[in-house]
Amino acid sequence: MGLPDEKNTTQLNIEWMKFILTTLILFGCIPLLYSQTGNVGIDTNVPGSKLTVNGSFAAAxxxxxxxxxxxxxxxxxxxxxxxxxxxxxxxxxxxxxxxxxxxxxxxxxxxxxxxxxxxxxxxxxxxxxxxxxxxxxxxxxxxxxxxxxxxxxxxxxxxxKTDPSYIYAVSSSTAETHAQGVNTKANFTSIDFSSNGGGDFNLTTDTWTCPQSGSYRIEFMETGFHSSTNVAAHRLMSIVKNGATQTQQYYTMVVLGVAASQRSSGYDSVVLSLQQGDSIIENLTLCFGCGTASMTSSVRRMVITRL
Missing domain, CATH: 2.60.120 (Jelly Rolls)
Known part of the structure; x- marks a missing residue:
């Protein structure tokens, strides 16, 4: 009877070591994996659901x-x-x-x-x-x-949804005189409210820049008067996005007696889908050839709300 082949002995030793490692791993996992009445538990021996994990869970x-x-x-x-x-x-x-x-x-x-x-x-x-x-x-x-x-x-x-509680309000009560037929950018002098505390409105360029993409309601209000009497003059208000007019609204100033004591107001609003970086300005125009050479814009307000 000859000696065992050295190569075969080495292979048997390797297979035996694999068996031992597999057995140790299997028995090492048994305390973590349980089954009961068709339910499976990981790290719990009383799984109350089809799969109960007593610990963290990860997925792709x-x-x-x-x-x-x-x-x-x-x-x-x-x-x-x-x-x-x-x-x-x-x-x-x-x-x-x-x-x-x-x-x-x-x-x-x-x-x-x-x-x-x-x-x-x-x-x-x-x-x-x-x-x-x-x-x-x-x-x-x-x-x-x-x-x-x-x-x-x-x-x-x-x-x-993202937090919609974004409100920005600017205004001005500085009186300005505008000539008829001239398109004028609305001027604002005060930031009245900002829910995010950000610098989204530039008081130098009178421009609001959208801070985050989404849907916004833009509201624009103006009060004005003119000095001519017995004249009805209309005023055009425009909300402009990235240089393109989005909406327009007219209001009329009718003056029959003492001009300085009479005021008229206009309101314009629009809901827009904006992307971060879009710009909004307001334009104002007094009608051309409507009987009064100029008018005074006494109060301007703009409120922007994220929907």
């Missing part, structure tokens, strides 16, 4: 910078910080595995741009095709048990 995290992105099978929590308005498309419900109950958390981490969550093809998120997230907003999307090419294949469980 992804940071997306592409402006167009298709959500994948292994995605769970996604943050988006694109360089322009973008789209994330949910998985097609008619292909791949059954995803019923799957959840996706999506946050728009951009400071300027909107990310749109789009259901594939004719599929719907609740009753709509898309859900738009403004900067700072996040959504929880859950897959339904509908696995067709149309219908409500996903549900929007939660939409966390």
């Amino acid at each position: 995290y992804g940071n997306v910078t592409a402006n167009t992105f298709v959500i994948g099978e292994n995605d769970f929590y996604l943050t988006w910080s694109g360089t322009a308005n973008g789209t994330m498309t949910l998985p097609n419900s008619t292909t791949g595995v059954t995803r019923t109950g799957r959840t996706y958390y999506i946050k728009n981490a951009s400071l300027m741009y909107t990310i749109t969550i789009d259901a594939d093809g004719a599929e719907l998120i609740d009753n709509v095709q898309t859900v738009a997230l403004q900067p700072g907003e996040s959504a929880l999307i859950v897959k339904t048990d509908v696995n067709t090419a149309s219908g409500t294949t996903y549900q929007l469980v939660m939409l966390a």
Whole structure:
């Protein structure tokens, strides 16, 4: 009977060591993993749910910078910080595995741009095709048990909006004389209120700059008078975004007697979808050839509210 082959002996020793390590690892994990009446517990021997974890929980995290992105099978929590308005498309419900109950958390981490969550093809998120997230907003999307090419294949469980409590107010009671037919930028001399304490309004250029993308209501008010008598003169108010007029409003000053004691006021407002960095100014024009050479703008106010 010959001696054992040295090579075979070495291989047996390696296999034996693998067996011992595997056994030790298995027994080391047993105290952490329990089962009871069909439930599974991690670090608990009384799991009250199908899966109970007595500790922290982690899932896939992804940071997306592409402006167009298709959500994948292994995605769970996604943050988006694109360089322009973008789209994330949910998985097609008619292909791949059954995803019923799957959840996706999506946050728009951009400071300027909107990310749109789009259901594939004719599929719907609740009753709509898309859900738009403004900067700072996040959504929880859950897959339904509908696995067709149309219908409500996903549900929007939660939409966390950004804090809308942004209000900015500026004004001026410094009287100014404006000639007829001349387009004049409204002048403001005081910042009356700012909910964020920011310097969003430039009193030198009379320009408000949008601090964060979103929807805003812009309100503009003026009180004025003119010195002519027995004349009705109209005043044009305009709200201007990035050099383009967004809305216009007229008001009329009718003077029958002593001009200085009579005032007229106008109000203009508009709701705009703005991006960070957009600029807003107010323009004023006294009608040309309406019987009075000039008018006095006595009070001007502007209030901007994030919706």
